[in-house]
Amino acid sequence: MYIDKNGDRWYRGNLHTHTTVSDGVLSPEAVKKLYRNMGYDFIALTDHWKYGEGTECDPSGLLVLSGCEYNFGSIFDAESGIFHIISLLTERNPEIYESDSPQAALDKIAAAGGISILAHPAWSLNTPDLYLSLRGYWGTEIYNSVSGTPFNCRPYSGNVIDQGAVRGFYPALVADDDAHFYRGEEGMSYIMVRLGDKPLCTENLRTALLSGDFIATQGPFFSFGIEGDEAVLRSETPLSCVTFFTNAAFAWDTCTVAKSEPIFEARFKIEKGYTFVRAECTSPSGEVGYSRIIPLKH
Ligand SMILES: [Zn+2]
Ligand SMILES: [Zn+2]
Incomplete structure (x- = not known):
């Protein structure tokens, strides 16, 4: 618990x-x-x-x-x-x-x-x-x-x-x-x-x-939701990488936040045309957290 x-x-x-x-x-x-x-x-x-x-x-x-x-x-x-x-x-x-x-x-x-x-x-x-x-x-x-x-x-x-x-x-x-x-x-x-x-x-x-x-999850303790026009992942445990997944195939650098210092929050702008979003977050030691899928309405 x-x-x-x-x-x-x-x-x-x-x-x-x-x-x-x-x-x-x-x-x-x-x-x-x-x-x-x-x-x-x-x-x-x-x-x-x-x-x-x-x-x-x-x-x-x-x-x-x-x-x-x-x-x-x-x-x-x-x-x-x-x-x-x-x-x-x-x-x-x-x-x-x-x-x-x-x-x-x-x-x-x-x-x-x-x-x-x-x-x-x-x-x-x-x-x-x-x-x-x-x-x-x-x-x-x-x-x-x-x-x-x-x-x-x-x-x-x-x-x-x-x-x-x-x-x-x-x-x-x-x-x-x-x-x-x-x-x-x-x-x-x-x-x-x-x-x-x-x-x-x-x-x-x-x-x-x-x-x-x-x-x-395998370790990260996080929350995930939509705030305004952004998907927001927050974690109480340090993360090294957060990746957002949607129905779109992405260009480089738009869906992944990876830093050498610990991440506790990551934001992702919801663009027109996205029908769903989910996220995965990785701890510095490699454990992964998996969010739910959020359907998006425009
Ligand atoms: Zn089986
Ligand atoms: Zn089984």
Whole structure:
């Protein structure tokens, strides 16, 4: 938990985690203890096809969200669509089977009161045509720790997300670990959710997530919004670089602020023709923060 300079409380969590219940190497109890010891306040255990029950805060203070990962498609047939769907916060087991379609899974998650995330679209080689064929998911992973080296490839999905945003699709963006091996991917990418002075519980977390009151980050603690005709990113932690992303392909020097001295604020002028803006900010030690996508109206 982090208290910002306004006195608001932010809670740290990992939304995508595997245990020995599927293909992770640590038991659920060991994973919960590990994340709690790293300072996390909530976690979702999202074992493949094994629904994990949620529990309110345990004596250690860790809240467990109900969750599961439903993976569809063959890894050798990306062209037909590899869709890994994370289910969160359902009120019951949504009873999804491997014979269901990805869209049926999304519909069942919604019917069970949950929210869905499209996991690692870059790793899955999802094109915008493929992921825009699905409806009803709340968010997308912009960064997935275990998809990076030394385990895997394509951890960053920002480019493929921007291709969808060009077409008017603005999902919530999350970062998470997808922890399996616990050899360095754990604790790398997470979200921080603002609950202000409200207690940490499932319903407050759900409300804050759905209202976009969170950031995705590996370290930077920042805010992002529109002020007048500028997009403004402010950080409580020092940054070495801030980059703004829109539907436009940029000329040099117009979208990136990089300095040798620490940056705490960066501004970007919104020009006519921009339909959305988002930002990424990097700490001096290389951790990245990922803003939400803000649609722009002119
Ligand atoms: Zn997956
Ligand atoms: Zn996974």
